[in-house]
Amino acid sequence: MKEVFIIEYSDRLKSLPSQFFAALVKKVSAAIEEGRDVINLGQGNPDQPTPKHIVKALQDAAEDPKTHKYSAFRGIGELKRAANDFYKREYNVDIDPEKEVAILFGAKAGLVELPMAMMNEGELMLLPDPGYPDYLSGVGLAGVKYVSMPLLEENDFLPDYKQLTAEQKKNAKMMYLNYPNNPTGATADLSFFEKTVEVAKENDIAIVHDFAYGALGFDGKKPVSYLQAKDAKEHGIEMYTLSKTYNMAGWRVGFAVGNEKMIEAINLIQDHMYVSLFPAVQKAAATALMDDQTCVDELLALYEERRQALITECSRIGWDIKAPKGSFFAWLPVPNGFTSEGFADFLLEKADVAVAAGNGFGTHGEGYARVGLLVDKERIKEAISRIEKLEIF
Numbered sequence: 386m387k388e389v390f391i392i393e394y395s396d397r398l399k400s401l402p403s404q405f406f407a408a409l410v411k412k413v414s415a416a417i418e419e420g421r422d423v424i425n426l427g428q429g430n431p432d433q434p435t436p437k438h439i440v441k442a443l444q445d446a447a448e449d450p451k452t453h454k455y456s457a458f459r460g461i462g463e464l465k466r467a468a469n470d471f472y473k474r475e476y477n478v479d480i481d482p483e484k485e486v487a488i489l490f491g492a493k494a495g496l497v498e499l500p501m502a503m504m505n506e507g508e509l510m511l512l513p514d515p516g517y518p519d520y521l522s523g524v525g526l527a528g529v530k531y532v533s534m535p536l537l538e539e540n541d542f543l544p545d546y547k548q549l550t551a552e553q554k555k556n557a558k559m560m561y562l563n564y565p566n567n568p569t570g571a572t573a574d575l576s577f578f579e580k581t582v583e584v585a586k587e588n589d590i591a592i593v594h595d596f597a598y599g600a601l602g603f604d605g606k607k608p609v610s611y612l613q614a615k616d617a618k619e620h621g622i623e624m625y626t627l628s629k630t631y632n633m634a635g636w637r638v639g640f641a642v643g644n645e646k647m648i649e650a651i652n653l654i655q656d657h658m659y660v661s662l663f664p665a666v667q668k669a670a671a672t673a674l675m676d677d678q679t680c681v682d683e684l685l686a687l688y689e690e691r692r693q694a695l696i697t698e699c700s701r702i703g704w705d706i707k708a709p710k711g712s713f714f715a716w717l718p719v720p721n722g723f724t725s726e727g728f729a730d731f732l733l734e735k736a737d738v739a740v741a742a743g744n745g746f747g748t749h750g751e752g753y754a755r756v757g758l759l760v761d762k763e764r765i766k767e768a769i770s771r772i773e774k775l776e777i778f
């Protein structure tokens with residue numbers, strides 16, 4: 386008998402990208418353990434609680450023994466109908482709640498499942514750079530290839546489809562987009578999505594719009610849904626999450642809406658992986674989508690106030706930054722002479738301020754740092770005052 390039990394991981398697991406930001410979390414935790422007063426602007430975790438009426442809806446639903454059973458495989462009708470009503474109310478988009486909605490354990494789950502459900506090994510995806518790092522988890526698990534679409538400041542952080550070669554466009558099976566954008570804070574208008582649908586039509590590319598920050602558009606400009614573009618549903622889907630709109634990041638609930646075949650692909654893969662979410666969570670999510678939306682207006686006002694504090698303070702110390710148009714992030718150019726990572730390390734070391742180095746979001750993130758508007762405005766002001774003392778501007 387062999388003495389040592391050798392445990393080997395699959396090539397699939399080994400191919401997953403390393404978590405760039407795990408190192409940041411470690412450094413920040415170590416600094417906090419040393420007793421330092423770190424202002425953490427590096428993460429993307431909403432700091433406000435879930436609105437009380439949604440928590441109450443969960444409590445009430447959890448009291449009902451009917452919610453203790455397995456959920457319907459593909460989620461409860463009440464939540465799918467709520468997703469449908471939400472899209473009609475917010476974006477004037479019609480959705481068939483049975484065929485065009487898939488309930489998700491958060492948008493991240495859907496984004497990681499889709500390449501496995503729709504693509505074969507070696508096929509090509511188009512991904513934004515910089516972009517949400519977890520897109521690469523789906524790429525790794527499905528064994529697909531990808532081409533980066535640079536998001537450049539001179540193009541308002543929108544991809545320039547003219548820069549893709551004819552072959553890339555022909556070979557691409559799926560494209561991910563995300564506006565309001567993490568990490569750049571950029572937004573997209575309807576004409577951009579219409580152009581996207583044209584590219585999708587000409588080249589048979591399935592579009593996936595990650596609308597995680599759909600509720601967060603500044604200066605009175607409501608972010609546009611991809612599904613508002615003409616013929617959008619024929620070529621793609623949108624992922625919506627309750628994590629940001631209702632501060633429900635820990636609840637793990639979201640949904641995908643749009644193209645029936647793509648939705649079916651998600652539902653099929655999920656049929657084999659899970660039995661949908663805890664029904665009480667689904668019921669509370671339906672309440673969030675359908676009840677009074679004052680909490681969303683208040684949340685947006687809070688982020689807007691913090692954003693204003695950041696802009697005013699940065700301008701006061703001579704840091705020339707552009708105001709984000711949406712999301713709860715600002716994308717700040719690092720001062721001359723620094724790399725993104727060098728700058729993030731310097732701020733943590735010398736000012737006890739944590740920011741996310743831009744290169745963690747892709748090679749085109751080099752030269753930037755991402756700052757989250759997820760601490761109160763006094764702490765934002767304090768962070769910039771600490772940076773001022775470093776005399777780098």
Ligand SMILES: Cc1ncc(COP(=O)(O)O)c(C=O)c1O
Nearest residue numbers: 491492493517567597626628639
């Ligand atoms: C762009 C983007 N997409 C998706 C997600 C994941 O959202 P969820 O909590 O629904 O998994 C995030 C979370 O930070 C995000 O920033």
